[in-house]
Amino acid sequence: MLGNVRGRKSSREKILDAAAELVAEIGAGRLTLDAVAERAGLSKGGLLYNFPSKDALLQAMIQRMIDQVSDAKESLRAQMAPGPNLEARLVATTLLNMCCGGKMQEVATGLMVASAENPRLLDPVRGVISATLEQVKANSDDLDAALLGWLAVEGLSNLEMHNLSPFSDQDRERIVQAINRLLTKGIAK
Amino acid sequence: MLGNVRGRKSSREKILDAAAELVAEIGAGRLTLDAVAERAGLSKGGLLYNFPSKDALLQAMIQRMIDQVSDAKESLRAQMAPGPNLEARLVATTLLNMCCGGKMQEVATGLMVASAENPRLLDPVRGVISATLEQVKANSDDLDAALLGWLAVEGLSNLEMHNLSPFSDQDRERIVQAINRLLTKGIAK
């Protein structure tokens, strides 16, 4: 099946890149097949040859996003300072990096949007989150702190995703520090 | 302008109710004027007489949501137990109540979605959040804990909004307790 030959990047990849860019630029609500095709440098027919429906394209985008996050997490694992609540700190750091770094957050927003039109699209995400919870539960010295730290990161990234964050860079830095303190020291008795 | 007469619920209210229901049922991405009009029990003409455009309707929905949250918060204020980080605890409790209670969360999701098509729609929300941050900053004994508690609540509600929460009722209860402990006791030294 994988007829991916020669040095050239596969059309699938080009299409997924184009779609991600467009989602970041105009939002998934406005994402059209024509626009994706044009950006990817092929025709709509060619696009639909690679992804038989818009839904299939969105699914592939979500899956690729999940894989990217999971890769980032695993490559971070080696460099993490040892200490308590390791798994939660790993999750937190990964999310905080991705969120403020690239345009990941805009793409993510867009896909959330898409999910509102077809909630099934988020099924794989649900799986990842459940698995993460298992991991965190199994690898935390202070579960309360681990969960709160994780949730705080979720909260912050969500605000940033929707461009709703009221925090200055200073504020954000302070919050990140506080999250790390919470994860390493725990809640006061 | 406000020709709101007699005992009958104003058309505006009926329309906003219908729209909120529909958003919760099918998502804002699929919200159509025809559907809202039918659900509200009037004609499309009547709907557009009350809200001259779909955008105006969405704006009004968001404003009403903001007002509802703000009302809930103020009516809670009287009953809050005194103690540290009062404002943050107030915000947290309000959000946690609304989130698990009604279908608020689905409506909220829907409006997030709408915002992806027209980001300006969230401007008033941005305002509320900034104001909340001011209030929290001005009324917290332990700002780090206050911010983390708030963010954790945001994170939890966001997960629940998207039906992405992996937490059991037990988990959730534990988390709510932990948030309260964080807000009253602070982060460990």
Place this chain on the structure above:
DNA sequence: ATTTATATACCGACTGGACGGTTTAGTTGC
């Protein structure tokens, strides 16, 4: 070697339906 067949990857005009909004002509209740 040449024809024939088959598969892959793609093009792009077109269709059909959905949807926001307009318009028009009429109705009801204060």
Place this chain on the structure above:
DNA sequence: GCAACTAAACCGTCCAGTCGGTATATAAAT
């Protein structure tokens, strides 16, 4: 007589998905 509609046709646009066709490569048959 005006505000608040109803009812229904209509317009323009957007857009997912269809479909017949094309180019290239590889393989099979003659």
